[in-house]
Amino acid sequence: MVKEIERAGIPVVHICTVTPISLTVGANRIVPAIAIPHPLGNPALTAEEEKNIRRKILETALQALSTEVTDQTVFEVKY
Amino acid sequence: MKLELGYIHIHDIQLAAASKVENGVLYVDAEAVKKLVLEDEQIASVEVEVAHPGESVRITPVKDVIEPRVKVEGPGGMFPGVISKVDTVGSGKTHVLKGAAVVTTGKIVGFQEGIIDMSGVGAQYTPFSKTNNLVLVVQPVEGLKQHDHEHAVRMAGLKTAVYLGELARSLTPDETETFETLPLKESMDKYPELPRVGYVQMLQSQGLLHDTYVYGVDAKRIIPTVIYPTEVMDGAIISGNCVSACDKNPTYVHQNNPIVHDLFAQHGKTINFAAMVITNENVYLADKERSSNWSSKLCEFLGLDAVIISEEGFGNPDTDLIMNCRKITEKGIKTVIVTDEYAGRDGSSQSLADAHSSADALVTGGNANQVITLPKMDKVIGTEDYVGIIAGGWDQNKHEDGTIDVEIQAITGATSEVGFNYLSAR
Amino acid sequence: MLERMVVFTNNPMVRDALSQRDGCKVHYAPVSYRQILCLARDAVHQGHKLLTHPLSGSVKPGETPYKSVAVSQEKGLLDLPSLSLIENSIVTCDKFPIRSKSKDPSLQEDFQLVDLSLIMSIF
Amino acid sequence: MSKLRVVHYINQFFAQIGGEEMADYKPEYREGIVGPGLALQTAFGEEAEIVGTVICGDSYFNENLEKATAEVLEMIKAAKPDLFIAGPAFNAGRYGVACGTITDAVKKELGIPALTGMYVENPGADMFKSSVYIISTKNSAAGMRDAAPKMAKLGLKLAKGEKVGASCEDGYIPNGIRVNLFEKERGSKRAVKMLLAKINGKPFTTEYPMPDFDRVPPCPAVKDIAHAKIALVTSGGIVPKGNPDHIESSNATHYGKYDIEGVDDLTSDTYATAHGGYDPVYANEDADRVLPVDVMREFEKEGKIGSLYRYFYTTVGNGTAVKSAKAFAAEFSKELVADGVQAVILTST
Numbered sequence: 001m002v003k004e005i006e007r008a009g010i011p012v013v014h015i016c017t018v019t020p021i022s023l024t025v026g027a028n029r030i031v032p033a034i035a036i037p038h039p040l041g042n043p044a045l046t047a048e049e050e051k052n053i054r055r056k057i058l059e060t061a062l063q064a065l066s067t068e069v070t071d072q073t074v075f076e077v078k079y
Numbered sequence: 080m081k082l083e084l085g086y087i088h089i090h091d092i093q094l095a096a097a098s099k100v101e102n103g104v105l106y107v108d109a110e111a112v113k114k115l116v117l118e119d120e121q122i123a124s125v126e127v128e129v130a131h132p133g134e135s136v137r138i139t140p141v142k143d144v145i146e147p148r149v150k151v152e153g154p155g156g157m158f159p160g161v162i163s164k165v166d167t168v169g170s171g172k173t174h175v176l177k178g179a180a181v182v183t184t185g186k187i188v189g190f191q192e193g194i195i196d197m198s199g200v201g202a203q204y205t206p207f208s209k210t211n212n213l214v215l216v217v218q219p220v221e222g223l224k225q226h227d228h229e230h231a232v233r234m235a236g237l238k239t240a241v242y243l244g245e246l247a248r249s250l251t252p253d254e255t256e257t258f259e260t261l262p263l264k265e266s267m268d269k270y271p272e273l274p275r276v277g278y279v280q281m282l283q284s285q286g287l288l289h290d291t292y293v294y295g296v297d298a299k300r301i302i303p304t305v306i307y308p309t310e311v312m313d314g315a316i317i318s319g320n321c322v323s324a325c326d327k328n329p330t331y332v333h334q335n336n337p338i339v340h341d342l343f344a345q346h347g348k349t350i351n352f353a354a355m356v357i358t359n360e361n362v363y364l365a366d367k368e369r370s371s372n373w374s375s376k377l378c379e380f381l382g383l384d385a386v387i388i389s390e391e392g393f394g395n396p397d398t399d400l401i402m403n404c405r406k407i408t409e410k411g412i413k414t415v416i417v418t419d420e421y422a423g424r425d426g427s428s429q430s431l432a433d434a435h436s437s438a439d440a441l442v443t444g445g446n447a448n449q450v451i452t453l454p455k456m457d458k459v460i461g462t463e464d465y466v467g468i469i470a471g472g473w474d475q476n477k478h479e480d481g482t483i484d485v486e487i488q489a490i491t492g493a494t495s496e497v498g499f500n501y502l503s504a505r
Numbered sequence: 506m507l508e509r510m511v512v513f514t515n516n517p518m519v520r521d522a523l524s525q526r527d528g529c530k531v532h533y534a535p536v537s538y539r540q541i542l543c544l545a546r547d548a549v550h551q552g553h554k555l556l557t558h559p560l561s562g563s564v565k566p567g568e569t570p571y572k573s574v575a576v577s578q579e580k581g582l583l584d585l586p587s588l589s590l591i592e593n594s595i596v597t598c599d600k601f602p603i604r605s606k607s608k609d610p611s612l613q614e615d616f617q618l619v620d621l622s623l624i625m626s627i628f
Numbered sequence: 629m630s631k632l633r634v635v636h637y638i639n640q641f642f643a644q645i646g647g648e649e650m651a652d653y654k655p656e657y658r659e660g661i662v663g664p665g666l667a668l669q670t671a672f673g674e675e676a677e678i679v680g681t682v683i684c685g686d687s688y689f690n691e692n693l694e695k696a697t698a699e700v701l702e703m704i705k706a707a708k709p710d711l712f713i714a715g716p717a718f719n720a721g722r723y724g725v726a727c728g729t730i731t732d733a734v735k736k737e738l739g740i741p742a743l744t745g746m747y748v749e750n751p752g753a754d755m756f757k758s759s760v761y762i763i764s765t766k767n768s769a770a771g772m773r774d775a776a777p778k779m780a781k782l783g784l785k786l787a788k789g790e791k792v793g794a795s796c797e798d799g800y801i802p803n804g805i806r807v808n809l810f811e812k813e814r815g816s817k818r819a820v821k822m823l824l825a826k827i828n829g830k831p832f833t834t835e836y837p838m839p840d841f842d843r844v845p846p847c848p849a850v851k852d853i854a855h856a857k858i859a860l861v862t863s864g865g866i867v868p869k870g871n872p873d874h875i876e877s878s879n880a881t882h883y884g885k886y887d888i889e890g891v892d893d894l895t896s897d898t899y900a901t902a903h904g905g906y907d908p909v910y911a912n913e914d915a916d917r918v919l920p921v922d923v924m925r926e927f928e929k930e931g932k933i934g935s936l937y938r939y940f941y942t943t944v945g946n947g948t949a950v951k952s953a954k955a956f957a958a959e960f961s962k963e964l965v966a967d968g969v970q971a972v973i974l975t976s977t
Contacts, residue, residue, distance in 0.1 A: 001863060001943065003844045004957030005972050008965050011847035012861075012972040020585055022976070028846035035583065036550040036977045038910040039864065041917030054916065054923045058973070062932065065856075065971045068849045188615035190564065190606070203810070225618055274827045285561055287622035299626055322619075323563035337816035349824055362561040363507075363627040364590075385827045387819050394560030394597065398590065415823040417815055420836065421565075421600070426806035428600040432560060432593055434838045440826055442819040443835045445808040487808075498815025503835055504806045505794040547907040592905070 002027040013064045015039060015057060019074055029064040030074045031057060053079065080170045081259040082153070082309035085252025089178035092129050092211040100246045105179050107213055112239055116215065121223050121231040126216040128460045130182075132209055134197045135457035140465050141193030141491045142183040142229075142321050143236050144207050144329040147176040147243035150313060157241050158314040160295025161234075168313035174247040177254075180210040180331055181243065183236035184461040185217040187228050188288065191465055193324035193491045199454040204493040206500055207331075214460045215239060226287055233319055237330070258343050260307050260352070263381065270351035277354045277383040278308070278338050279374055279407070280497070281399055283320045283327060283391040284359040290319035291328075291391075293357060299366075303358035303373040305381070308339040316357070320391070325447045325493040326419045328391055332492070337499045338387055338417070354381045358403065360396040367399050375406035385413035389497045393421055393447075397432040408437040419444035419494035420504055424486070444494035445502035448486050455481025510556050512624065513544045514573035518617040519624055526628075530578065539598050541572040546591045552580040555587035559594035561623045564616070567601035570608065571620035575627070632676035632787050635707045636665045637700065637714040637730055639723045642769075643683040651722075653685030655696060657703040667772050668713060671780030676787070680707045686722040689729075696726075697733050704730075705738055711787040712738075716745030716775045717752060719767040724752025731760045741786035743800075745775050753801055761786070762801045802837070852934075856970040859937035861960075863953075863976045864911065864918035865903030865944040866894070877904025877944060883956040884942040885963075893922045903944045906977050918975060937969050 003026040005012045014027035017039050022030045033039030040054045057077050064075040088103055095106035109127040116125045130136045150156050153171015156163030182195065195207045202208035217235050219228045261269060282291040284299035291298040293306075293316050306315065316333040339355065346352040358374040361367060378386055386407060390400040397418070404414050420430035420443055430446070463483075476484040487493040492500055509528040514520060520533040534544065542559050549555055556575040560566070576587075606612065640646055640653040642663045661669055662681040669678050682703050689696040704712060712734045714727035727744040734742040736759075745763035746753050753762055761782060765775040778799040785792055792798055794807040811818065818835075825832035850856050867875055873884050884902075891898075899915035901908045916922045924936045941960045943953060964972065 001861075001953050001957040002974055004954055005861070005961045005964070005974065006844045006847055008958070008961035009847060010961065010964055010969060010972050011850055012974050014974050014976065016974075016976040017583070018585065018588060021589075026843050027974075028844070033975070033977075036588075037547075037907045038917040039975055039977050040920045041910065041914060043910050043913065043917075050917075051923065054920050055926070058920055058923050058927065059932075061973050062853050062927070065850045065858075065973075066853045069846045071846070072843075188619065189609070189612040190568065190615060225615070226622075276823065276827075283563075284626075285563075285623055286626040287619055289563060289623070320563075327563070337814055338819060341814075341816045341820045345820060345824070350827070361626065362557045362623055364556055364558060364586075366627075367558070385823050387823055389819075392563050394565075394594075395558040395562070397560075398558060413823070413826045415819050415826065417819050418836075420806055422806040423600055427804065429596070429839075430806060430836055432597040433590075436838055438838055439834055440822050440832060441834045441836045441838075442815050442822060444815055446806045449808045495815060498817070498819055501810045501812070501814050502808055503794075503811045503815065503818070504808045505796045505802060505835065543904075546905075550906055595905075 011065055013061045015061055023072055028069055028072050030072065031061050031064055031077060032074065033057065080307040080309055081257065082169055082312060083172045083255055083257045084312060085172060085174045086177040086254045087174060087247050087250050088253045089176050089211060091131065092179060092213055094127065094129060098246055100176065100250060105176060105211070105243065107243070112242065115238055115242055116217070116235045119231050119234060121220055121227055122217055122235060123220045124218045125235065128214040128216065130197050130212040130214055130460060132197055132211065136197040136460060137456040138182055138184060138195040138212065138214055138460045139193060139463060140184055140186065140191040140461060141195055141324065142185060142187070142232050143318055144331040144491065145181045145236050145240040146331045146334050147179055147181065147240045147247070148314065148334065149174050149244035149248050151248055155313065157244060158237050158317060161292060161317060162237050162241050165294055167310070168315055169307045169310035173313055174250065174252060176243060176247050178211055179243065180207060180212050181236050181240045182207065182212045182214045183217060183232050184214060185232050186465065187225055187232065187321065189465065191321065192489055194485065194489050195491050196453060196456065200451055201453045201490060204487055204490045204502065206492045213239070213243070216461055229288060229319065229321065237317065258309050260309060266351060266353050270347065273349070273351040274384040275353040275382055276342060276350040277356060277378055277381060277386040278342060279356045279358060279378065279386050279388040279403060281388065281390050281396060281403065282316065282357055282359050283396070285362050285395060288321045292317050292319060298359045299361050301359060303356055303370050303377055305377060306355050306357055308343070308355045311336055311339065323392055323488065324491045325488040326392060326444060326496045328497060329491065332495065332497060332499050336497060338389055338497050353383060360392060360399045362395065367402055371399060371402035371406050374403050375410050378407050378412050379410045383412055387415050387417065389417040391496055394432050401433040401435045401438060405435050405437045415440040415442060417442045417496055417498050419496050420446045421448055422446045424448050424450055442498060443504050444496055444498065444500060445504045447488035447494045450484055450486055453483045453485060507627065508556060509578040510575040511548070511578055512573055512575045513541050515541050516571040516573055516617050516620045518621045519573045522621060522625065538566050538570055538572040539595065541574060542591065542595050542598055545574040545576055546595060548576045549584065549587045549591050552583055553577050554584045555590055557624065557627060559591055560597060562619060564619060565601050566598040567603045568607055569616045569620065571616050573620055573624040575624065631674065632710040633708060634672070634676050634678045634711045634713060634783070635680050635682065635704050635709040636668065636678050637682045637727065638663055639726065640683060640685040645683065651685045651687035653683065654688055655682060655684040655699045655703060657682055664772055667776035668780055671776045675784055676711065679709065684726065686726055689726040690722045693729065697729060700730050701733055701737060704734055709740060711783050712740050712742040713779060713783055714744040716763065716765045716779065717750060718765055718769055718771060719747040719750055721751050724750035725755065728752040728756030728760065732756055735760055743779065743783055743786060745779050748801055757801045758803050763799050764801045850971045854931055855934040857935050857937055857968055858933050858971045858973060859964055859969045860919055860921065860924060860940040861972055861974045862919045862940065863943050863974070865901045866899055866911065866915045866919040866942050867902045869898055869900045871902045875902045875944060877902055883960065885939050885960065886942070887939055888921055889938050891921060892925045894919060903977065905944065918977065920975070937967065
């Protein structure tokens, strides 16, 4: 799916729990997520903390979209 | 290690008053065979039948197929660790009743399977429509447990094959063939220019009806090891695997392992067929890691340049196959893998349960889900009661005119994963 | 050496055989073959490791109704090999149609026994 | 039996009308054989007859895809063929796409047996190999002599409703449907031969190619993210509560597109997951954990992004066959481009 979007000429960032899978499916900009049942959240935290984490992941995603890459690149989130 | 196989060509089997081989005919004293089989107190009765190529006969449910052989020179005897003592076999001379086979049939569990049609469309799909088959229909004593039942039928087949093989002991073979594998150092010295090729055979080893025995040892208890390819010709590996008829290796296929034979055909010419490694396909995932680590380590240790890896089964073994392929490739060794496919009846599903880019050279035994219609046969040896239940049979698959629709996975040897058959897919 | 495990099973024979076994917790649920795989998958998503192959046995999904899968009791980071194995297994399971013979009462004991034998093969 | 009626499709070049300068040539129907149809007719012998030929310029077809397809289909329909053959297109890209498009349309819309031919690396091959039979040809017109008998043979099989063999038997580009065949050599011998080829660095063809792991080069970065229109796409199966479009939990046959205008936060009352591939408890409690609309809205307000695209797209990810997932994405990507979306955030579980 990620490849088809990129093929259409739109840069795409893939936020994905299992980065090796993301690498296999051919994503070029990858941001690791938290866990499979809740990639952009963590039910163990308070609502406020959880949203904060989500912001950090998405800020990293925006940064990935703004970064030129030549190859598959994983952008680690700084918590 | 050097073994000479002496083939006595058999073109017919007949039941007779005394067992003997004469002019290519195997005469079998059915009473003697029954007496032998009934020595096992767990067996209540046995029928002895004969099926010839081209006859309107169906054998089902098939448990195992075994080739009658006898050791005439060299240490040990047939089926070491099971019938004979555990002496190391694989050298000297062995006589083979080529063209004859012992087929065992019997219901062990309610979904027991395996079809051999001696004529018609089904015959094209099984290699055992071309052999003259002595069939044992084995009935257990009342209340016999499945494990004991499986063991009893297995032993009945092996004992009968040994009994028939004995008839060849003093005969002069019609044809002989010699196979030799040298110890590591000598082999390297003799063929310094040839690529060193190995064979990694994966053995089914998951539990009841899914077992293989090496010199009598349950294959799930082995660590991958080296075996001379000629040892398997003397029955070092036997089958206790009765599920998935199309891609299991009957004992006959172990004895005649086609990859071993076709590698030997190139030995000393284009390759140095240097070694054979056997490994297993256990259920426990750590066992898979360990076994694939060992198989790849052995291939490296043996200095192999290339190997053929064969699988047995589907699903669980796909994981072992890909692990073996990946780890052996990572050692810088070139690989070809042999498997079969479950791509669905329409052929559109993903064929294997696992995949890796290192598996770039694959030979397939075909799509086991292909449906064919088997004609009605004049005679059924065993029973068709289970045809609707076996893997590859299904509900309402028997038509009014007696024809049966089955997936070819119900047919013994149809999609052989050691390449014993001609079927393939694209 | 075997890890301490949780066995997800819909097979009463496995439940009875393993319930007293050391290092072994049984999670018995009278659900479908596929749903047993899903229970194992959810455990893998939580960080448990798969210990046995989900597609053990040559009796195909849809042919036998019984399935037993072991995962580690210990929970850690998401185990990628376990993840890819369980996900692939569910995809593979879905391509096999359910055969009505799998529900035949006369066959249940045999199906249970083979499934039991597969899981017991690890001990 | 009367001869089977065949209609043939070729481009302006093979109709000898002209090269690139005539690529705008509009569809035209001519009675009988034109150009390469002769080789096909020879291959058909007495069994079939090319009754007419549709000619269309490659540029015209590709630039007016829908209109041209309709026009060409009309001409084909009127000729009442038993079989339709397009090309072969060899390595000509736009010709290949035209051949694939029209063959696919004839098969699906007219229900008439149809096939085409092209070189395996023609872009049309990848696009259409799983929907229509494409005879594998050489990469230039010099391959016509080779291709014509194969196209005729498979064409006759299709027209007569006979069973099609495996790709290597009938010469078509593998289409993902596995077909059994009996080989002349047993599997073990084929394995030894393949191994020898591999050892000696010679070419060999695997009998089952592993799923391909092809790559797409990265798109350039977004220059001004603070003014960019960004879309959210998820393979996590987030849908409005109640799953109004009945997206299946796995092996989904369609994808969802939902309007989020005015939605600032996904709540347990409004959104849930339709995905069957993970424990749904956490996503159902708060779907922002999978599809982060809440934070994206905040970013919009804070000026971190230009705007959030009005719709989000959703699929159920790994349960869905790779093939259909690709098709879904190709389809909605067109809409994203058309609506001026400049970047996509794709979330997966």
